[in-house]
Every structure is written in structure tokens, then in C-alpha cells.
Amino acid sequence: AQTIHQWPVAEIKAVGSPLSLGCTIKGKSSPNLYWYWQATGGTLQQLFYSITVGQVESVVQLNLSASRPKDDQFILSTEKLLLSHSGFYLCAWSLQWGTEVFFGKGTRLTVV
Amino acid sequence: AQSVTQPDARVTVSEGASLQLRCKYSYSGTPYLFWYVQYPRQGLQLLLKYYSGDPVVQGVNGFEAEFSKSNSSFHLRKASVHWSDSAVYFCVLSAEGSNAKLTFGKGTKLSVKS
16 A cells, blocks of 8 residues: 655754755656645645656746655755744655545644 | 536534535636535545536435535535534645646634524
8 A cells, every 4th residue: 555654743943054854665667756744724735746757847946946855755944944834744756647645644833 | 617606605504404515616627526514624635526427425424415506506515414523624625737737715713503
């Protein structure tokens, strides 16, 4: 069975500090990977997607970056956090367009 | 460009009552549509999906949805709600293309009164 694990579960970080969120997918080779962001009480926005190792496409500019160093790993990061980065970050995967997208349990980020 | 509209931000129903959550989409290509549910402080779980064929699709926990191309709609229904159905429901459209970009509606928060 496929599993998706996100870390950390929650973070409280200071404005201007760096951030790294991670996601690992087990049980599927070469999945499409995605990062989504949900502002408190808001809908979800796709931030990045990756269809293969080393290739990441940005969908929305939020002063964040993403990398896919391994087939099963997706990293979201920034060197300098803003208050506007607060929210709920979800990693997700799918096999291809039109198929179900599976979501991790998310990371709740509070920037203070 | 595609969009998804969920006109009701909040819906409150009594336990045992029927439910309909509305969803309208705008997309020029072939719509692949989903309903996801988000329980408090959790990720999203798929309720059901529509690709083609029978416009009424069955999902988990007694949910079903009906696709209407003429109305550009994909409404979610349940005959009898339970208090555990209280959650936020998202209507989602998957666009064509390799990135499988999902467009989410703003969500409808369902509260079930016992």
C-alpha cells in the first residue's frame, strides 16, 4: 500500500527564519508530486508540482521554493519566512492527470 | 482558465436530514471532477470522482454526486446525514495537462446538528 508522510506536523517559526518542510511517498514509483497551501479558513492553492526527479515547476509565487532530490521525496523551503506564509501545507501525489490525488496529513505553519 | 464555484460557504442541517452541496465549474476542456472532504486539522480524503459515463456517481459513506454538462454543475448529495459528516467539503476540477493541476472551490463547511 502507498503511504505519504509529511514532516513536521506543526511548526511555529519567527519572521525571517528559514523553513524546510518534507514529504515522502512510499509504495509508488515515479509519482507526480505536489505542494498545496491553505490559508486559515481558505481554499487550497497548488504551489509546485513535479513529474520527475530534479524537475519542479512553480505554479504560484509565494517566495517559496521546492525540490525533488529523490523519486519519493519532495521538499518545500524558504530562506526567509514572511507572516503571510502561515497556513496549512499539504503534500500530495498522483499517478497522472485525471486520476485521484492523494494527500498527506499536512503541516500547520505559524509564523510569528 | 478554469474555475470552481461553491456558492454556499456554510450549510447547517439536522441529523437525519438530506443534504445537497452545490458546485458549478467553468472549463472548456473535458472536466474531471472530484469531491474531497477535510475533517478538522486533517488532510483531504476523496469522497468520489467523475470522469465519464453515468452522470450519477456513488462515493463513500453514502455520498453521491450528479454531473450535468448543460448546467456545468457537480452537486453532492446524501440522503441522511450523520453528525460525523460535519467537515469542509471541496469541489475540485482536474485540468488537462501533465501537471494534473487541481482547481479547488472555496469549500463548504457543513455542520450537522444532533
